[in-house]
Amino acid sequence: MTVVALHQVRKVYKSGALEFEALKGVSLEIRQGEMVALMGPSGSGKTTLMQIIGLLDRPTEGRYVLAGRDVTTLTENQRAEVRNQEIGFVFQAFHLLPRLNVLENVEVPLTYAGYSPQERRERALEVLQKVGLGDKLKNLPSQLSGGQKQRVAIARALAMRPSILLADEPTGNLDSKTAVEVMRLFQELNDEGTSVIIVTHEPDIAEYTGRIVRIRDGQIESDGPNPHRKRAVGGVA
Amino acid sequence: MSVSVAGSAPQKVRSHVGGMNPWQVFRIAWRAILGNPLRSVLTTLGVIIGVAAVVALTMVGQGSTANITRSLQSLGTNLITIGSNTGGRGGGFGLVRFGGPQTITLADAEAVQSAFADRIVGIAPTLQSNQQVKVGANNLNATVIGTWPDYASVRNAQPASGSFFNETDLQSRRRVAVIGYGIAQDLFGGQDPIGQRIRIAGISFTVVGVLPDKGDSGFASPNYQVMVPLSTYLQRLARSSSTGQPRVNAIYVQAPDKDALPRLQQELTDFMAQRRKVTDPSEYDFSVQNQADALASVNQVTQTMTLFLGGVAGISLLVGGIGIMNIMLVSVTERTREIGIRKALGAKPRDILTQFLVESVVLSVGGGILGILLGLAMAGSVGQLLRVTPVFDPFSMVLAFLFSVAVGVFFGFYPASRAARLDPVESLRYE
Numbered sequence A: 001m002t003v004v005a006l007h008q009v010r011k012v013y014k015s016g017a018l019e020f021e022a023l024k025g026v027s028l029e030i031r032q033g034e035m036v037a038l039m040g041p042s043g044s045g046k047t048t049l050m051q052i053i054g055l056l057d058r059p060t061e062g063r064y065v066l067a068g069r070d071v072t073t074l075t076e077n078q079r080a081e082v083r084n085q086e087i088g089f090v091f092q093a094f095h096l097l098p099r100l101n102v103l104e105n106v107e108v109p110l111t112y113a114g115y116s117p118q119e120r121r122e123r124a125l126e127v128l129q130k131v132g133l134g135d136k137l138k139n140l141p142s143q144l145s146g147g148q149k150q151r152v153a154i155a156r157a158l159a160m161r162p163s164i165l166l167a168d169e170p171t172g173n174l175d176s177k178t179a180v181e182v183m184r185l186f187q188e189l190n191d192e193g194t195s196v197i198i199v200t201h202e203p204d205i206a207e208y209t210g211r212i213v214r215i216r217d218g219q220i221e222s223d224g225p226n227p228h229r230k231r232a233v234g235g236v237a
Numbered sequence B: 001m002s003v004s005v006a007g008s009a010p011q012k013v014r015s016h017v018g019g020m021n022p023w024q025v026f027r028i029a030w031r032a033i034l035g036n037p038l039r040s041v042l043t044t045l046g047v048i049i050g051v052a053a054v055v056a057l058t059m060v061g062q063g064s065t066a067n068i069t070r071s072l073q074s075l076g077t078n079l080i081t082i083g084s085n086t087g088g089r090g091g092g093f094g095l096v097r098f099g100g101p102q103t104i105t106l107a108d109a110e111a112v113q114s115a116f117a118d119r120i121v122g123i124a125p126t127l128q129s130n131q132q133v134k135v136g137a138n139n140l141n142a143t144v145i146g147t148w149p150d151y152a153s154v155r156n157a158q159p160a161s162g163s164f165f166n167e168t169d170l171q172s173r174r175r176v177a178v179i180g181y182g183i184a185q186d187l188f189g190g191q192d193p194i195g196q197r198i199r200i201a202g203i204s205f206t207v208v209g210v211l212p213d214k215g216d217s218g219f220a221s222p223n224y225q226v227m228v229p230l231s232t233y234l235q236r237l238a239r240s241s242s243t244g245q246p247r248v249n250a251i252y253v254q255a256p257d258k259d260a261l262p263r264l265q266q267e268l269t270d271f272m273a274q275r276r277k278v279t280d281p282s283e284y285d286f287s288v289q290n291q292a293d294a295l296a297s298v299n300q301v302t303q304t305m306t307l308f309l310g311g312v313a314g315i316s317l318l319v320g321g322i323g324i325m326n327i328m329l330v331s332v333t334e335r336t337r338e339i340g341i342r343k344a345l346g347a348k349p350r351d352i353l354t355q356f357l358v359e360s361v362v363l364s365v366g367g368g369i370l371g372i373l374l375g376l377a378m379a380g381s382v383g384q385l386l387r388v389t390p391v392f393d394p395f396s397m398v399l400a401f402l403f404s405v406a407v408g409v410f411f412g413f414y415p416a417s418r419a420a421r422l423d424p425v426e427s428l429r430y431e
């Protein structure tokens, strides 16, 4: 089953009279259960592509089908709903809400979905245990290590059981040992069937994925399976 | 063994499509406010002060209105006052002006007495001044009133012990005095003043009666008055200037019942005019007022005050509201990133709007509640200072509360809708 299907997607940024074409007709299909690395030099359009896949931004042109549904022309409210239900975001800078504790951070998407407090708690506990943070529920983000923060963010992304996890340089702010641990978590989730797209600069990180898509100047340069997929090993961070 | 949480279940189970419940929204707002307590308090200061001022002034104002009304009523029932009218409209009832020249005379009082004997219950002219009253080494300043024996019934001044002076005392210009409760307490302590001597402006008087405690109405308290026969007063205490008819401050006339008041008022007016041979009311040098008019004019004052307080409330809430709007705009800018994150996680514009709107309402209502509490405290201390018992008015408090809700919604709406419209991509990139 195809989770993400982009067809000839263009993105043009306009600021005043200036126009910049960040994506120049990108077509891409990602099937359920895939783990994909999106690579490319700085400014090549990786983040732009992720924002479009994540329905944070709209393509200037082209068509986007997400989990069988054409989401190209949804209203603002519908897009918010789809983000909530189908997409899990993981950011380089973690983007946890600083005033909320670990449990509450994970509950945020469940809150917007309208779950009852008990359901929210159950689901949040479940995903937090999954990422190995069942014992840090009351900690504030400032009381966590970088690896722990990113695992909270991953738990939060998983809470709504999305069709796909989108991670934009999730290991960019982590040391290499912690980065491997986070990749191990992504691999575990992927083993269980979660589709994952990871943007990364680092070939080491891309090694852990099953497919590598390279993008340059807003166009796909190469796209193919990773023949040397590595398994991340080691304890939980 | 771990549970598969993603991908495996394409159809989602959504339990409540309605979004967040109000309590969660309130909690988010409350935390945001507590995140910066000092700033929150400073922000709401405008609302706090505005609401406090209105609550305090209303309570003290109503308290003093009640006092005035009460003392007006305690002045006597079915009362008509003839006073001097020197320029413009006469002073308020019972608040006869003593400063200006007196234009009514003892002869007026005597004429009214003989002409209206069958239509009135009592009549008492008064002439008064502040005098030093002394017992032994103790002394104080009191309002000394020269009057007729009817004063006791007309002005509701029946002694609690002893008796009022009588017609004989008046005719013989006896040096007898009826004293207020406060004077008896202050000058005689626990002792019975009846039969004792007091010195008024150095002249010795015998106390024949003591009035009951009339309560402390702040000014012109009957507790600090001394009543003496008018004849004695004229002979001993009045400034020895007068050539011709002695002047008086006021003539109090008591009607048999309330229904007789308007008619009697008219007849007295005509009578006084006739005595002066003037016909044009604008030339009247006297005023004839009845108690109902006076109560009406007190109500008038109350209404004016209410309007004024409404203005104060409006302006302070406006200022307070602008303060809240300002800080909410700052808050939206500061939390741009948070807004982006929430949107990425599925918050709709409406969710963000509600979040910030509730925050500003919680701020302004918090200010309103603090303002009410501060107002109650202020009313207590100001009331004590002015010797007025503040009147607790739940209505004005509910109104203040509702107004602060309205301020929060009105001034919070613009910042909140700005937050709701923020673009998620740009908000996430915001540093």
Ligand SMILES: Nc1ncnc2c1ncn2[C@@H]1O[C@H](COP(=O)(O)OP(=O)(O)OP(=O)(O)O)[C@@H](O)[C@H]1O
Binding pocket: A013, A014, A015, A020, A022, A040, A041, A042, A043, A044, A045, A046, A047, A048, A049
């Ligand atoms: N809002 C915007 N307005 C104008 N140009 C933009 C905007 N956002 C991105 N761009 C441009 O589009 C191009 C692609 O940006 P994007 O952020 O997708 O790059 P990236 O591949 O994620 O780079 P990096 O690896 O540095 O994160 C860049 O040249 C960038 O300058």
Ligand SMILES: [Mg+2]
Binding pocket: A046, A047, A048, A168
């Ligand atoms: Mg990027």
